[in-house]
Amino acid sequence: MSLNMFLQHLANGLSLGGLYALIAIGYTMIYGVLRLINFAHGDVFMMGAYIAFYGVAIFSLPWYASFILSIVLSAILGMIVERVAYRPLRDVPRISALISTIGVSLLLENVGVVVFGGRPKAFPRPPLFNQEWNLGGVRVLSLTFFIIMASLALLIAVFYLVYRTKMGRAMRAVAWDFETAKLMGININQVISFTFAMGSALAAAGAIMWSMKYPQLLPLMGVIPGLKCFIAAVIGGIGSIPGAVLGGFLLGIGEIMVVAFLPELANFKYAFAFLALILILLLKPRGLLGKEMGEKA
């Protein structure tokens, strides 16, 4: 395998990893503040993709307007889901809340089937992202380049938000100790709503780029990326935002490289992430960058 080929695979891996990282951050932040695996995150991702699709295809908005609309609506959807389905269950055993996220996931998927139909839809890729560029001998699709850039920009924004703003500090406080944060006068509900809005917005941004990369929309499209990104979050250490980014990139690059070097395993690509999860949980259950976290009773 030549160096150029390798760089090309690396570019693909980076763009996939960036997407994984964006979605994984949503999982890890929600797990951080609520100690809850949000099974519905992948379905918010799906909704984001469909909203962007309908914005372009039905309401013929320009693509950037449709993308922004999708991100905003998904953030609102995330907040509504939290308000309706998770907030009433904050004081009961955690597993009930987990089951509730499964319920929301089922609901969103089935609403997706009813409203959007079960037939796959083709996502229109704006011509800007369709060019082939030659970057020093490495031929990449402009989309790949944009995805890497956009994910990096969003990741920097997330880090700024979480580590440099007041809301970010409140989020970290809630993740650190829910009860004490409450006693210190932090508006818990507002922080949690904000976390969900942010996670869902990132999921929608990821979904838009995902559906430009793999332009096939299905009501169940969110499940597999959702699971994989959760796995990425666990690999990096759940609750840790740098961990989610690391896990996302590792998983994305790993997946592409496995297929590139061992093409006969291509069909088992899906299983790769799950095997990675099983291994990491057995060997290092707190993930690569995770710290010991108290379980919320």
Next chain:
Amino acid sequence: MLMKKRDKRVLTAISLLALFLLLWWAEGHLDPYIRRILNLIAINIIWAVTFNLIYGYTGQFSLGHGGFIAIGAYVTALLTLSPAQKEQNFFLLPCAWPLNSVQWPFVPSLIMATLLAGVFGILIGIPSLQLHGDYMALVTLAFNEVIRVINMNLQSITNGSLGLKGIPAYTNLLWSYGCAILTIFIVWKLGNSSYGRAFKAIREDEVAAETIGISAFYHKLMAFTIAAMFAGLGGGLYANLVSTIDPNLFSFLLSYQVVTIVVLGGVGSITGSVLASILYVSLFELLRPIDQPITLGIGVTIPGRPGMRMVIFSVIFLLVILFYRRGLMGTNEFSWEWLLLKVQPIKRMMLWGIRRGKETNDGSKGE
């Protein structure tokens, strides 16, 4: 009101006998559609009751039930298909060696399915049960997906995404309800044994259970394996009922379906799981018209939306989780005492009626 153990046994035996006579009659007289639904109810009972053993009794939330069901289904399907049919099925790649020439009768195949699902239960349980709570849920879900992906890709063994067709339809009402009752009986007995008490102790507090000398891991693995075995048995019955299977039938959505049934019925109640299975499967059929266009009077037609049923189910599921977490039965179980207590007023009314009747009869005699 306390009853003698013997009386209860007699009552149970009589009602089981009545049930089987009814099923025997149903097998010969009801149309295939109704029989299919009744069979599905029994199979869902098996799945839900076994899931209740891991989640309701032992408190381990597993989302891998679909994987064990898949193993059971594929084992019986491959064993009961005749070599000629296998040749028809496997047209992309020929069927692998020992499988292409065997054909087993139904019962050994079912037993094999149960055992193999149990083996996989141990293999998957050992790593998964090291983890707790939502991590455990996630890993078992991952195993479910791994099994699906493997089934999709082992072309020469499972026929990949083409699935298997023409599986002999051996499953009938007697088989499915027989297996369901066997499952209920075993889970019930296990629940009331010292093992069952250990399971419940682990559910309530794993650390406390360990300090009083219960090996949490061993008991969890035991519950998990038994549940996997019977899930496999249900899967085997299912394959020989629907006679066409493919890997995507047994995705995580099937695991979610089992969770839904158990939550609706009440976590930790076998009776609840049984009732919820009946309710779920029959509602699923009864709500079928919702998926079709509905015409309201003159010219107004609500266009049919396939999948509308599932939306209703997910809403019911969410409502139960949010507002009525006990489900249908909570952790209560059916018992004869409870039933007799319920029929007490009816009995009293009947007695009263008989007395009245006697009095009037006596009166008429006197004239």
